Amino acid sequence: MGRKGFYYNQNACIGCRTCQVACKDKNDLDVGTLFRTVTSYETGMFPEAHVYHYAATCNHCEEPACVAVCPNAATYIDENDGTVQHDDEKCIGCQYCVKACPYGVPQYIESIQKTHKCDACIGLRSTGENPACVAACPMRALGFGDIEELRKIYPDSVSDIAILPDSSQTNPSVAIDAKATALKPDPVSVTL
Incomplete structure (x- = not known):
C-alpha cells in the first residue's frame, strides 16, 4: 500500500471554508483550534491583482519534522498508509512537534495539555x-489517496507554492493543482 496524501485543486477552491468547518466539527475542536485552515492571498497590484486560497492541513510528510523531534514517539508514521499519526497516551505535551513543523500544523491544546493534529480521518x-474535509468540499477541490497515484492523475500538480516552505525540508504528501498566481513571489495574506 502506498503512502497516502492530499490532492488540492486551487483552481476549483472558492475559499468557502467548508472543509475547515467539517474538520472542526468532526474533531470536536474548541474555539481557536483548527486542524485545517483556509487562508486567502493576493498577488499583484490593481489592475492586475489576483486572489487565491490555500486549504492547509497536515501534509503527512515522508520525512516529518514533528516525528523526528518527538521524544516519546507520540507522533509517528503509520506503517500501513504512511500518514503521520499521534498517540495521546504517549504525548507528554512538550510541544517540540509544534515548534518543529515548518507548516505550523500540530496544535497544543491547553485544556488537555497535549498536542493534536490532522490524522487524515484514519477512523x-x-x-x-x-x-471529513474531502467529503464536505462542495467544489470537490480536495482529494485523498495514494500520493504517487494522485501525482500521476494530476501530472501538473506541485508540492511547492510561494506561501509554503521548500518541500525538500520534509517531502510533503501533497499534490497541488496550483493557480499560476500561487507560484508568484510576495503574496499578501488577506481577509475576505
Whole structure:
C-alpha cells in the first residue's frame, strides 16, 4: 500500500471554508483550534491583482519534522498508509512537534495539555469513507489517496507554492493543482 496524501485543486477552491468547518466539527475542536485552515492571498497590484486560497492541513510528510523531534514517539508514521499519526497516551505535551513543523500544523491544546493534529480521518477511512474535509468540499477541490497515484492523475500538480516552505525540508504528501498566481513571489495574506 502506498503512502497516502492530499490532492488540492486551487483552481476549483472558492475559499468557502467548508472543509475547515467539517474538520472542526468532526474533531470536536474548541474555539481557536483548527486542524485545517483556509487562508486567502493576493498577488499583484490593481489592475492586475489576483486572489487565491490555500486549504492547509497536515501534509503527512515522508520525512516529518514533528516525528523526528518527538521524544516519546507520540507522533509517528503509520506503517500501513504512511500518514503521520499521534498517540495521546504517549504525548507528554512538550510541544517540540509544534515548534518543529515548518507548516505550523500540530496544535497544543491547553485544556488537555497535549498536542493534536490532522490524522487524515484514519477512523473514517478505516470504514471506507473519505476524510471529513474531502467529503464536505462542495467544489470537490480536495482529494485523498495514494500520493504517487494522485501525482500521476494530476501530472501538473506541485508540492511547492510561494506561501509554503521548500518541500525538500520534509517531502510533503501533497499534490497541488496550483493557480499560476500561487507560484508568484510576495503574496499578501488577506481577509475576505
